[in-house]
Amino acid sequence: MSLSNNLDNIRKAVATTAEKCGRNPDDIQLVAVSKRFPAAKIHEAIAAGQRVFGENYLQEAATKITEIGDKAQFHFIGHLQSNKTKIAAQLFDVIETVDSIKLARRLNNHRKDIGCPLKILLQVNIGMDSAKSGLAPEDAEDVLKEIKELEYISPIGLMTMPPLTCSPEQARPHFKNLATLARDLEGKRLFAPDHKVELSMGMSQDFPVAIEEGATIIRVGTAIFGERS
Numbered sequence: 001m002s003l004s005n006n007l008d009n010i011r012k013a014v015a016t017t018a019e020k021c022g023r024n025p026d027d028i029q030l031v032a033v034s035k036r037f038p039a040a041k042i043h044e045a046i047a048a049g050q051r052v053f054g055e056n057y058l059q060e061a062a063t064k065i066t067e068i069g070d071k072a073q074f075h076f077i078g079h080l081q082s083n084k085t086k087i088a089a090q091l092f093d094v095i096e097t098v099d100s101i102k103l104a105r106r107l108n109n110h111r112k113d114i115g116c117p118l119k120i121l122l123q124v125n126i127g128m129d130s131a132k133s134g135l136a137p138e139d140a141e142d143v144l145k146e147i148k149e150l151e152y153i154s155p156i157g158l159m160t161m162p163p164l165t166c167s168p169e170q171a172r173p174h175f176k177n178l179a180t181l182a183r184d185l186e187g188k189r190l191f192a193p194d195h196k197v198e199l200s201m202g203m204s205q206d207f208p209v210a211i212e213e214g215a216t217i218i219r220v221g222t223a224i225f226g227e228r229s
């Protein structure tokens with residue numbers, strides 16, 4: 001299957017799943033996870049109409065983003081170390097993996113120099129999987145309250161990765177819990193008021209289930225680009 005066929009199939013699956021559960025497919029953004037694939041593949045996906053990409057590794061991303069320029073948007077979805085916040089704040093349109101107030105403060109300082117707010121998602125370890133990074137769900141409220149004070153950070157939602165061994169149906173309760181948590185925090189007005197609340201959940205294996213549970217961003221790599229080496 002060609003990359004553009006893969007993208008078509010995913011767009012169709014997104015539309016079918018959304019319609020089945022009474023959602024508007026346009027409310028679901030596909031982030032094409034291009035980690036470990038060269039910039040040429042990103043160009044190919046852009047030619048097939050894809051505009052948003054996800055990257056996990058800063059060094060790798062920096063090279064590709066410099067080459068692609070403003071033909072695409074990039075989300076950072078990897079683990080962010082606090083000594084790498086400067087380059088992350090410069091490179092990305094959205095950082096999906098903020099999991100501490102310390103990281104948020106550092107990103108805020110670097111974004112101040114750029115002069116426009118950075119959109120971020122809080123990464124929540126919803127399954128409390130020891131192998132996964134992310135905030136404990138009960139800590140999200142306090143972190144968001146502190147983020148409210150940061151002028152150059154715009155918190156627009158939550159992101160999660162369920163425990164790796166999960167089948168799609170085993171992942172469903174985790175997705176449900178993330179959606180419930182987001183509604184609760186939205187009720188407390190802890191997200192940026194000028195943006196819809198985003199729920200980033202679902203990957204190649206389980207994005208239809210994530211859409212059924214309210215995902216507004218899905219992060220799909222393998223099903224678009226193939227197996228990573």
Ligand SMILES: *Cc1c(COP(=O)(O)O)cnc(C)c1O
Nearest residue numbers: 033077203204219220221222223
């Ligand atoms: C690699 C990765 C993905 C994509 O996973 P696939 O199974 O290849 O679709 C999504 N989200 C995160 C955080 C990732 O690291």
